[in-house]
Amino acid sequence: MSTATMDLHDSPIESSVNYLNAGHGIRSWLLTKDHKRIGLLYLATITLNFMIGGAAAVLMRLNLIEPQGALVEPSTYNKLFSIHGIIMVFFFLVPSIPATLGNFCIPLMIGARDVAFPKLNLLSWYIFVTGSLLALYAVLSGGVDTGWTFYTPYSSTYSHTHVIAAALGIFIAGFSSILTGLNFIVTIHKMRAPGMTWFRLPLFIWAMYATSLIFVLGTPVIAITLFLLGLERILHVGIFDPALGGDPLLFQHLFWFYSHPAVYIMILPGMGVVSELITAFSRKKIFGYGFVAFSSLSIAVISFVVWGHHMFVTGQSIYAGLVFSVLSFLVAIPSAIKVFNWTATLYKGSISYEAPMLYALGFIGLFTMGGLTGLFLASLATDVHLNGTYFIVAHFHYIMVGGAVMAYLGGIHFWWPKITGRLYPDLWARFAAFVIFIGFNLTFFPQFVLGYLGMPRRYAMYPAEFQVLNVMSSAGASILGVGYLIPLVYLIWSMRYGPPAGPNPWGAKGLEWTTPSPPPTENFEAPVVVTEDAYNYPTAPEKAHV
Amino acid sequence: MSEMAAHSAHPQGFAHQFEDVGQQRDAGRLGMWIFLATEILFFGGLFTAFIIYRALHLPAFIAGSHQLEVQFGATNTAVLICSSLTMALAIRSAQVGKPRGTIIFWLVLTMLFGAAFLGIKLHYEWLRDYREGLVPGFGFNVAKYTPGVEMFFCFYFFMTGLHALHMVAGIGVLTVLIIMAARNAFSSEYYAPLEISGLYWHFVDIVWIFLFSLLYLIGGRYAQ
């Protein structure tokens, strides 16, 4: 049925029945069971969270322009970096690709009508919003200053900030992750269309499956850890506080048992997106499908046994250090395999440079750098010097921002036409991608140098000799901030004024591109049967070998 | 494909994202097993912390354990095992097409056993512990008991409290199942909610068995 809406944009989108216009009004969105609408609900929530976490970062970098602190008192600075970490990790990065692109794309990519448990999916969103609101409450009522790592006994006994509210927000949001992961695993196992065997699945699905394994197995441990922390704070019992007979290192072990796999929750979906982008924009099948698929699973498994590398300088035994060091080197190998396979996919491809491809290529470069700097930290002798310094900050931002956020933006741009039915202006998009790439490197590369020089992290003020590098980093951050605002403008613009996209504007392979943009609520108009492998792009007949 | 048939037949409780009832049942079972895996990790974190502290403060933990009364723990273990039996019988009744009254009978019994477990726990154990100053944070008797014993009771209450919370949730689920059974929702073709809830209930039972062993039994209570 067509709705006679604003005729400013007389387009086929409004006249087709699709998930966006099937049901109007706020109730149809807040009570939706459609995975596509739920993905958009998550998109809105995490974009807001990103802005809060980003605002904290802006204030931090402004403060660090001067050695004595240019903007805020140290106690405020401490709250800023804590809020930045908590919101960015738990309320932005962890859900980002899975809850938005995962929710939207997984059923489409496997040929299903929806996820296995749509009502549970909606519940997950409400749980996530509750957790986010609690975190927001913690921010607005005075903040929390323990760092996102909540180390005891500072967080259990000494901090006078809103630790419990923040911990509770994370605890609740954790259940959202667990239920989403559960939903995805069952969906991928049980709801693939006929002919969609495991080895015909797009690699994004493999990556999301591996991520979901970590969601369901790792998140409960952080939940119980924060639960114990909260109880200690409220009842003043000594679980983690040595003054009361507890063990502060036990907290660290329990915390990192989740939080290390969590960083793979943050990067694996990005890797899945990159596999989709590289193949689509080279019009070629992925090189080494099996290797890329299994590398996702290996990363998920090995990620659970490396947590001790966060604790090399805590006074733990040398043997523990050696074991965690060798395992940490091991976890680097599957990632390296992916990078080589993506690069090889470009070989003899037919490559185009729309914005999603620029983000994918940026990801490969920056993730390679970030991942290699991880070797400095897996190496015991250098980790002693680098732990707790800006080198660590630079390392994880290369992976999480240069990697995960760029992949997220690439995925948003890639699937935007499918989600909204409209195209965005690609020239602006490419421009923004460049600005982001440049701003990012200017922000974070100097931090590697700062780290080796010895500047510790979480410092509100620093010795004057570190100022030049700090100012460079802050300048880069301002460019990066502008870069992130540009897509906000043109993507929103495109929802109203962008030209209609059609079902497959990129000429990509994948079931999601065989259905209209935007898709109908039930995803596919006709029953889906899969007869070909993933990325089955046409190839020219073979000539001589190169 | 059975899709057309499934759609037009609209079997009981069929959810439209699925192709057929079989897929729905498989999905539901897999979902519950995954949920139970998350619960294992959840309780597992607590168990790990408990085991580590027990190793570090062994005499205090043994002393703490000896404050618990094994007879109540054992009774509760028996109660829960019976409740698992009645739950299994409820599922079996549905499976073989017994009338809804039978299903409801076994479900109600399961609920009663669950409530009995909670009642024994609350009245005979926790209330007594509170009166004896064994509840950390609520008048713990620091003069009589050492910090190590307080740590033991922290874990005792966290672990049994979390378990009790799961029991309460389980009783809530049973209530819903009873209502569904009363409305004739179950038959020999469709009893998936019973089966899946049964998995959950058995899991909560098994967690208790581990708790009983770790908290009450080990620690030289019956040595020599």
Next chain:
Amino acid sequence: MMRFLQFGWQPAALAAMIPMQPPSASSISQGVDELYYLLTGVTLFFTVLIFSIIFYFMVKYRRRSDKEVPPETHTSMFLELAWTIIPSLICVVLFVWASELYVRNSRPPASSTEIFVIGKQWMWHIQHPEGPREINELHVPVGAPVKLTMTSQDVIHDFYIPAFRVKKDVLPGRYTQLWFEPTQTGVFHLFCAQYCGANHSQMIGWVYVMTPADYAAWLAAGEKTESMAQQGEQLYTRIGCATCHVPQGNGRAPSLVGIYGKPEKLASGETRIVDESLMRQAILTPNSVLLPGYAPIMPTFQGQVNEEQVLQLIAYLKSLGSPERTNEK
């Protein structure tokens, strides 16, 4: 071939090009820096490799017409194995190199001078065994190894001297140690590197490395204080340790003469070396390290002695039964 050349000159070129790194002022700094250059070389090599290949492919295989169809390429098991095995081998080399360095760097030489550190929000208390105390400053002689025994009075801190490439968390309730041997005189940064609350970024100080002569003069010139062992001895009598722990031992309490560094079998069955940590445990939670044959009658001194006093008692006990003792019991 090209790759080997690339790999070879990179560290040297980098060393010349990187304008800023901390001073290399301890016996291990150079080793750590060499490993850092190797890691930088590996990073640069693979980054340049991947970037160059990607740029090359981006240009060579750019889409020239919308109709073009790429040729078929086949997955190559050889390549997959190559780029799995080669990185693995590189990782093995790095792991062995780094671990070997780390293990060597973690063993303090037996001749190390001991200095004690107590971290508290937000300052460093440093206690020399000869008596002088410092706040946020550490004076040490060049060319002599120093072993720091550290604890915190409140939250977790971290003692970090970038110029020496050493760092170790400072934990409440236990001792951690680090050692270094300064190789040049000068003044070097000291930072707290584990977030500890409001003034974490101001919990910083200086390490003064002096010539042995200057250091001796500095030690002598300060406020006349007794050595830690002397202070410990006075405390030992004052709080009543001497009452039970008589030098020849009795049925109530074991003798504490010459126990430092020796293995002891505890009542629990385990055998432990009597080190600072065990002695601290014995003073604060005596029944956790009971010796066989003794009743658990030693009272705990938790709350009666602070961390500094515990260190003084330990210094005294270490001096018992050793030839350097200067005081009679």
